[in-house]
Amino acid sequence: MSGERLSLLIIGGYGTFGGRLARLLGDEPRLRLLIAGRSLAKADDFLADLRSPKDGSEGLGSTNLGARLQAVAFDRDGDLIEQLTRLQPDLVIDASGPFQSFGEEPYKVVRACINLGIDYADLADSTGFVAAIGGLDAEAREQGIFALSGLSSLPALSFAALDVVAPQFARIESVAAGIAPSSHVKIGRNVVGAIASYAGKDVPRLRDGKATRGRGLIDTMRVTVAPPGAVPLRSRKFLLVDAPDLALLPARFAGLQSTFTGVGTEPLPLQSVLALFAQLVRWRLLPSLAPFSRLMQRASHAFARGEHRGGMFVQASGIDAAGKRLTAGWHLIAEGDDGPFIPAIAAEVLVRRLLAGERPAPGARAAAGELRLADFEAAFRRFSITTGMRRECEAEAQPLYRQILGITFDRLPPAVAAIHAGGARTASGRARIERGGGWLARVVARLIGFPKAGKDVPVTVRFAAEGDREIWTRTFGDKSFRSILMEGNGRDRHLLAEVFGPFRVLIALVPEGERLRLVVRGWRFLGIPLPLFLAPGGETYEEERDGRFHFHVEIGGPLTGLVVRYTGWLVVE
Template identity: 35%
Template sequence: MKSVVVLGGYGNFGRRIVAALAHEADARVFVCGRDLRQATEAAEESGGSAEPRRLDAHAADFTAELRKLGTTIVIHTAGPFQGQSYTVPRACIAAGAHYIDLADGRDYVCGIKTLDEEAKRSETLVVSGASSLPALSSAVVDALRTQFSSIESIDHGITSGARPPGRATMDGVLAYAGKPFKQWRDNEWHPVHGWQDLMRRRYPDPVSGRWIASCDVPDLDLFPERYRPVRTVQFRAGVGPATSMFGLWLASWLVRAGVISSLKSWVPALHRTATTFARFGSKCSAMHVTVRGVDLNGEPAVRNWFLLADQDHGPFIPCFPAIALARKLLRDEVSERGAMPCMGLLTVDDIISVGDGLDLRVVPG
């Protein structure tokens, strides 16, 4: 049997990944983390082949522990990834195990290529960003670009419902609020600031209009290279309640003005407040990808793609690419080796099919 180690297996994303993989044929799934009690609870909840293990990914014996478990794949869900080193993927390479993470940190995901030679020498696949970005976003653009002779701009974004993400995710996405980062626009790099540049985006019903703002994500570096000669790449995100968006926008100005250094200390209170009021807000979330350019007949063209989620099923989506890729590795359907961001390894159908049975709807346009 092949063994899958899920680091942070009792967290928001980890539990969903364990539940999806624990019933795969000929696979053992280890729910891992430093808290054995929580790991045991998550394993019992998931059933199937799920087994709890106390495992510290940053301990000196981590590589040896992976070998003891006969690990085939490690799925790293224990964020935030902003500021993390590559200790975990390097340990996986040393143990001869494939590595997948759900990282959304721009530097972390884009920098994973520095491990390419090490991964190839050990005949392992090391993949970062097996999540909504850049895995799903790039798969959508890959599908849409077959309708273009050249792409001029990519505008994409995500709006969530009222239900907040996990604490680690919130830590990551609020870390750059009010902080400057670079965005590719009109063939040049321009400075923008996190959670600013508010705009109103129209989505198909039942999501309708939502406020979204600029966010620092791996796609901003990866897409200008992958989709040359694209002139502009933009990404914005937001949450359902307009009051939350305007509050976050105002707070980002406090950081930008130097009144406070960051929103990091605010995260626990913000998470508690959002969790308390989530039941009164929207259960709908959405993702959009808009590609503009010149079509195959030489005419200006615009193509839209929307993914709509209801019944609070949106928070499942970031797990889909990791689950889809793990299943392919378990079935020996991936021959690629080396270290790379999660692009070109999965199709849109590979990813979305993981959500069969959930309240999801793809709307082309």
């Protein structure tokens, strides 16, 4: 360390990811942060913005800044030895990119750091760059410094998640990972340029245990990103991208049969256009999408539609210790503008570990497996980020709600958990029922069989299990109606599907404090998807009060108004 502070040079320090790294570390008084780039004026402007108080995590205000900040000019194509000697950093983090286009001397910054005995790390997402940095391992060891490449979502975070998932398996046969950015995120030019460089071109991957060639932005995998207990992202296709994991995974898991890394671009029309243009490259009607990267970036900004949420998944499949087939994975959802900080958090974790005296071993290598998932999840706490594990094992039958909620089921209040314990059971109690007065509300209520309005109405619910489904028969006074509940499949995975006659309502189960909230995420009529804004909904939740299960159910919509509201309590008999 230089004096009492660790001197950190961030190349590309005012760029998309370097700037976010600076914001993440700006509160650390033990740091001297050198914000570097070709333009000193841009570096100065960035620091002025960083120091100005703002609301939210994007602008860690002036009262939060403890690091000593300095804007510096740095040209990676200039005299690196002279620049680094003058700036005297203890650690260089390269956040510039795109690393795919570093030319004939891709490692000149790394070599300069090794020659001067300066530790190095980068946020590279280029498979070739990350996988081949090990060629400098002997030189780095001799100097006693570390050079870690790929401190980003893929592979640093993905391998940290795999290290937690892997012990559940006796043999892992396939691994897949994907990033689903919010459509509202302003994607940087370098990121778009990297994707454009391999769109429609061969991407090395494993399939059926053999090294083969996938098709960039053409090969697909459908996944629903759904941390247990969170509202899932909408199911989406992930398009194959060239990520370092594809080169690193075969060495990590002997006998691996299949690998996939993808990006789940939203909205769907934009994804379809990208896939179409990638096909044009594949058919050699276009040489490359690289010349269109600026247009692609503008299109991604213009198509900012839908929910402002993003996510990530890491999933493994194989055989567990009992010889059963198992699929297990780690899921993440980030709300609003918090998602774009995730690629920079690996570098933040590295720096904070250095400040705590935890130093990586000397040598040059990919950053896969260097960091712990617990370190990432501790850093996530300052953001609206939800994570969790999911597992699906053959012949491992579970009650419906436990199957959907996963490990979060164990956090439900006892009375709520007892209602959803599975198997045949009966619960009884009392309820208050309110009915909507509109003619369409009355038609819908009659069609489904909802009870009439009443106060202190006796209620009985009989639960019957049929395979992976549950049938609920609700009796209010002398009026009964029933629904069939199951976990959704395909596009509706990880959602509760409740069938009322010709209607199927798709519901997210979300534990929130002492309540279990039920959030409508879609609906169908005779299997035909209907607009979500017309879906039946309202404030619906379950909770425990005075040791008893209480329910609050509202069903209505913009066309019908209130159809029915019933509230009350139940006790399992």
